[in-house]
Amino acid sequence: MNNVFVFDCAVKLCCSDHVSGFISAKPVIDTREKLTEQRLNYVYQLVNKVKEKIQSQNQSETEEKVIYCFKKAIELTCSDISCGVIAVEPILYDRNDKICETIEFYFDLTLAMTSSFQVSPALPANIHCSSINNSSNSKSAGDYKTIVVPVYQKMKKAKLKKGKR
Numbered sequence: 043m044n045n046v047f048v049f050d051c052a053v054k055l056c057c058s059d060h061v062s063g064f065i066s067a068k069p070v071i072d073t074r075e076k077l078t079e080q081r082l083n084y085v086y087q088l089v090n091k092v093k094e095k096i097q098s099q100n101q102s103e104t105e106e107k108v109i110y111c112f113k114k115a116i117e118l119t120c121s122d123i124s125c126g127v128i129a130v131e132p133i134l135y136d137r138n139d140k141i142c143e144t145i146e147f148y149f150d151l152t153l154a155m156t157s158s159f160q161v162s163p164a165l166p167a168n169i170h171c172s173s174i175n176n177s178s179n180s181k182s183a184g185d186y187k188t189i190v191v192p193v194y195q196k197m198k199k200a201k202l203k204k205g206k207r
Contacts, residue, residue, distance in 0.1 A: 047109065048093055051116045052086040055141070058123035059085075064130045064137075088138060089116075092145050100153070107153070107161040115148035 056078060059065045065077050093112060100108050119141060122128045128140050 045090065048090045049086060051089045051093075051113070052082055054116055054120050055085045055089065055123065056082045058120040061124040062126060062128075062130055064123070084138075088142060089145075092142050096146065096149055103153070104161065107156070107159075110161045111149050111152040111156060112145075114152040115145050118148040118152075119144045 056065075059081055060078075065074065065081055067074065069077055096112060097108060119128075122144055123141070128137060128144060130137075132140065
């Protein structure tokens with residue numbers, strides 16, 4: 043495995059396989075660790091092929107935009123796997139082919155929706171964190187107030203009215 047971006051995408055998809063139950067928590071055959079390793083290797087190759095296909099089809103787009111839309115497509119595909127839209131044991135389709143098709147579909151969708159966006163490389167993490175820290179430190183202690191709502195008394199009165207006590 044030589045591409046960190048593709049590996050990150052493969053890990054996300056593999057995590058969705060865990061959530062969906064495709065990789066069982068207590069497998070009967072082999073160990074969970076071994077199944078995860080095998081699935082991760084396979085999904086890495088799968089994602090790499092899809093990424094190369096998408097890059098070759100979208101050479102007119104900037105690399106940053108392609109990567110951005112590909113990340114979003116992976117996230118949406120992960121949610122489809124996790125919630126069961128892509129079935130654990132499909133009958134009418136091959137699961138891995140469906141994952142590839144879904145990534146491509148969501149890529150095209152996000153690319154079309156972000157056509158008016160200007161995508162640029164993200165700021166380094168230390169700059170982003172320092173700007174957040176500076177803005178949060180500028181607030182004084184008097185800006186925050188704690189409000190306590192007496193919900194218990196209100197609930198107690200409601201139960202008395204209903205004849206529960």
